Amino acid sequence: MNEQLVSMITQLVMEKMGNNAVDEPSHDTAVPTVDQKEILIKLQGSEANGNYADEVASPSTTERSNEPLIKLFQPGSSNHEQSSYSTSNDYASAPITAFKFEEDEVSESVQAAKKHTPARIGVGRAGTRPKTKTWLKFRLDHAAAVDAVYGEVTEGLLQKLDVFQVTTRVTDKEEYITRPDLGRRLSDESKILIQSKCEKNPKVQIIMSNGLSASAIEENVQDVYLALQQSLSNLNIEIGTTFYIDKGRVALMDEIGELLQAEVIVYLIGERPGLVSAESMSAYICYQPRIGTVEADRMVVSNIHKGGIPPLEAGAYLGTVVQKILHYKASGVGLVAKEG
Numbered sequence: 480m481n482e483q484l485v486s487m488i489t490q491l492v493m494e495k496m497g498n499n500a501v502d503e504p505s506h507d508t509a510v511p512t513v514d515q516k517e518i519l520i521k522l523q524g525s526e527a528n529g530n531y532a533d534e535v536a537s538p539s540t541t542e543r544s545n546e547p548l549i550k551l552f553q554p555g556s557s558n559h560e561q562s563s564y565s566t567s568n569d570y571a572s573a574p575i576t577a578f579k580f581e582e583d584e585v586s587e588s589v590q591a592a593k594k595h596t597p598a599r600i601g602v603g604r605a606g607t608r609p610k611t612k613t614w615l616k617f618r619l620d621h622a623a624a625v626d627a628v629y630g631e632v633t634e635g636l637l638q639k640l641d642v643f644q645v646t647t648r649v650t651d652k653e654e655y656i657t658r659p660d661l662g663r664r665l666s667d668e669s670k671i672l673i674q675s676k677c678e679k680n681p682k683v684q685i686i687m688s689n690g691l692s693a694s695a696i697e698e699n700v701q702d703v704y705l706a707l708q709q710s711l712s713n714l715n716i717e718i719g720t721t722f723y724i725d726k727g728r729v730a731l732m733d734e735i736g737e738l739l740q741a742e743v744i745v746y747l748i749g750e751r752p753g754l755v756s757a758e759s760m761s762a763y764i765c766y767q768p769r770i771g772t773v774e775a776d777r778m779v780v781s782n783i784h785k786g787g788i789p790p791l792e793a794g795a796y797l798g799t800v801v802q803k804i805l806h807y808k809a810s811g812v813g814l815v816a817k818e819g
Contacts, residue, residue, distance in 0.1 A: 597786060623694070624752035628656070630693035637723055640704060642687065643676060644723045645669035647731065655726045662728035670738065673722065677739055681719025683711060683801055684741035688727030692749030695760040699783055699790045700747055703760065706794025707745065714802050729763055729777070736768035743804055744768050745797060750781065759784045762797055766810040776811040778804075 585593075589601040602613040609617070629652055637644060646669050648661040655662055665673070677684075685707065689696050704721070711718055719741060724731065732744045746763040761781040765772065778800065783793040804810045807817045 620757070623757040628652070628691055628752060630689075630697075632689050632693050632696050632723070632725075636697060636701065640687075640701060640721070640723075642721050642723045643672070644725060645672055646725050647727055649726045652726070659728055662726055663730040663734070665724075665731070665734055665738075669724075673735070673738060677720040677722065680740045680742075682717045682742050682805070684719040684735065684739055684744045685721045686724060686727075686732065686735060686744065686746050687721070688724040688731070688746070688748045690727060690729075690749035691751040692757060692759065694752070694758045695749035695784065696747075698758045698785070699760045702790035703747060703762070703783060703794040703797070706791045707797050708794075710795045710798025711801065714798055716798075716801060716805065730772075732763065732765060733768045733770045733772045736765070736772075737770050742767060743801055743810075745801065759787060760790075762793065764797070764800055764804065764810060766804050766808060766814075774811075776813060778810050778814070 585601040585603075593601055599613070599617070603610050604613075605611070608614070646666050647655075648664050648666055649655040649658065685704065687696065687700055687704070708718065719739065727748065729746065729748060732746045735741070736744050744763075744765055746765075748761055748763065750759040750761050752759070759781070760783040761779055762783065764778045764780075765776055768776075780788070780793060780797060780800070782788055783790055788796075803818075804814060807814050809817050
C-alpha cells in the first residue's frame, strides 16, 4: 500500500469521525456501530501473483454503502476459507503429486549404446546426485583400482607357472609410482640370476610383470601364457626360459633383450587400472629389443580380460603375431611397412 493511498484513507477516516462527533455526545470510549461504518477500501487477492490490489471507493460509493470500513474475515469463517483458497492460494487446489525419481527406463538410443560400452551412461540420478546404487558401484570400482596398483602377485601363481622372480631397482610401491625410470632397469642381483638361469639367444623370450595391476596378472596370465605356449609349439617356434619381474615397466624389455640377445620378446604386463576394469592386461611384442629402442618398434595387444579380449583367444593370437614378426624380421611400424 503506497503512501498516497494511506494518506487518502486517513483523511477520509478523520472527516468521518469529525462528522460523528458533531451528531453524537462525547464518550470516553466510543464504539461505532455497523451502520456508521463505510467502506473505503477493499482488500482483494490477486490470482496472478498472490499480492493484494487496493481499491479506493469514491465518496459517492461511500455514502451508498453500508459495508464495514475494511472488510476483514474472521478465523474459522467459511467466507475466509473460500476467499483464501479461491484467490491468493489457488495453487492449493491443484492436485498433489508425490516426488518421483528419474525413471529407470532410458531411451532406445541409450539402451543401444549401453550394449556396446561399459561406460557409465544412462545410469540416472536422484535430484542433483547420482543414485545410491551408481555411487556405491563407483566407489567399489575405485577401491578395486587402488587394490590392483598396490597389490602383489601371489607366490602360488608363480609356482603354478613354474617361473622364477627377479626385481627392478625399485625399492617399494611408492617409488615405483613416482620413479618410472627405476622400473625400467634390473637390479644387479637380478641380472646375475637371469644370466645363470635363462637360455641365451632364444628365439622367443616370454616375461611377465605385475606392472600397475597385480589383479590383471592373477586373473589372466595363466590362460594367456598357456595358450601362447601351445600356439608357438604348434608353429614350431622355440621358447626361452620364462620369468617374472616384480614392479617392472614396459621399456625393461630392452635391457632384457640386450642381456639375453633374444630375437623376439613377449612381455605380459598389468595395465593401469581404470574405473571400468582393474584386471586388464597387455602383451607388448618387439623384434630384437635393445637399449635405445624407440616406441614405434613395439607392438601391443591390450585390453586382455574377461570383459575385453578373452585370455585364451589373446594367447592364441599372440602366437600368430610372433610368427609374422619372425617372418618379416620387424615389428611395429617397420612390420606394417614391410607388409604393405
